[in-house]
Amino acid sequence: MSITADCHLHTSFSGDSQAPMEDMISRGMELGLTEMTFTEHMDFDYIPLPGEAPDYFEVDTDGYHKKFLEMKERFEGKIKLNFGIELGMQTHVNERNTEYSKSFPFDFIIASSHLCRRLDPYNADFWEGRLEKDGWHDYFSYIYEIITAYDDFDIYGHLDYVLRYGPTKNTDFVFDEFRDDIDKILKALISMGKGIEANTSGYRYGMGGPHPCKEILSRYRELGGEILTVGSDAHKPEHIAQHFEDAAALLKDCGFEYYCVFHERKPEFMKI
Numbered sequence: 182m183s184i185t186a187d188c189h190l191h192t193s194f195s196g197d198s199q200a201p202m203e204d205m206i207s208r209g210m211e212l213g214l215t216e217m218t219f220t221e222h223m224d225f226d227y228i229p230l231p232g233e234a235p236d237y238f239e240v241d242t243d244g245y246h247k248k249f250l251e252m253k254e255r256f257e258g259k260i261k262l263n264f265g266i267e268l269g270m271q272t273h274v275n276e277r278n279t280e281y282s283k284s285f286p287f288d289f290i291i292a293s294s295h296l297c298r299r300l301d302p303y304n305a306d307f308w309e310g311r312l313e314k315d316g317w318h319d320y321f322s323y324i325y326e327i328i329t330a331y332d333d334f335d336i337y338g339h340l341d342y343v344l345r346y347g348p349t350k351n352t353d354f355v356f357d358e359f360r361d362d363i364d365k366i367l368k369a370l371i372s373m374g375k376g377i378e379a380n381t382s383g384y385r386y387g388m389g390g391p392h393p394c395k396e397i398l399s400r401y402r403e404l405g406g407e408i409l410t411v412g413s414d415a416h417k418p419e420h421i422a423q424h425f426e427d428a429a430a431l432l433k434d435c436g437f438e439y440y441c442v443f444h445e446r447k448p449e450f451m452k453i
């Protein structure tokens with residue numbers, strides 16, 4: 182494997198995962214990973230789906246940190262473990278996110294948009310009454326609004342997540358029609374010294390590639406973007422490092438020679 186660090190992983194500390202941290206680590210070691218970064222969900226003011234509690238995506242961070250430290254000690258010298266978080270972005274929780282991100286010694290913070298203007302692209306109401314492409318525009322412009330007002334993060338997660346849940350998924354997505362939206366985001370991230378990720382769950386969700394898609398990754402590189410992490414977004418052991426070989430080939434094709442791993446919020450560059 183040319184990419185040996187999985188930087189987007191969930192365990193049973195996330196509402197949507199049942200996987201014990203030990204099981205995730207064992208699988209990562211079996212696969213020959215050199216590093217794993219856990220990124221449990223913290224989505225303040227998330228809108229729960231039926232059957233989910235309001236705090237479904239709010240990790241018990243004290244419990245998570247304690248467990249992480251135990252695991253770090255237990256696996257010392259065998260695999261490097263990093264303490265991260267996937268922080269749900271919404272403009273009205275910027276202050277809470279700022280306060281939270283300073284309250285724990287995170288190695289890595291992924292900013293993610295799972296919601297857009299109090300609507301969830303996973304639900305039909307996000308798409309109702311408008312063209313699918315207007316939903317996409319809205320999602321991208323919302324990310325831009327967030328990053329112009331919030332900067333305590335390291336990379337922006339699954340940048341085209343919205344394409345996963347629309348009526349036609351990504352089949353009608355034409356990058357050129359969204360170039361302005363995407364360029365604004367990528368240029369802002371680069372000037373802020375932030376990065377993006379290649380999230381290989383896109384393959385798992387039938388997108389035919391990572392989140393974001395190849396055109397966006399390629400454009401990021403073209404604009405001078407260098408900070409890039411790779412993560413499987415695994416919620417169970419069998420998804421760890423999935424499609425990393427595909428991602429490595431695709432990233433090289435986009436012009437990347439390095440990917441990053443974050444320690445104490447600083448990127449370390451590793452050869453692909």
Ligand SMILES: [Zn+2]
Nearest residue numbers: 267293338339
């Ligand atoms: Zn996510």
Ligand SMILES: [Zn+2]
Nearest residue numbers: 189191267414
């Ligand atoms: Zn995730």
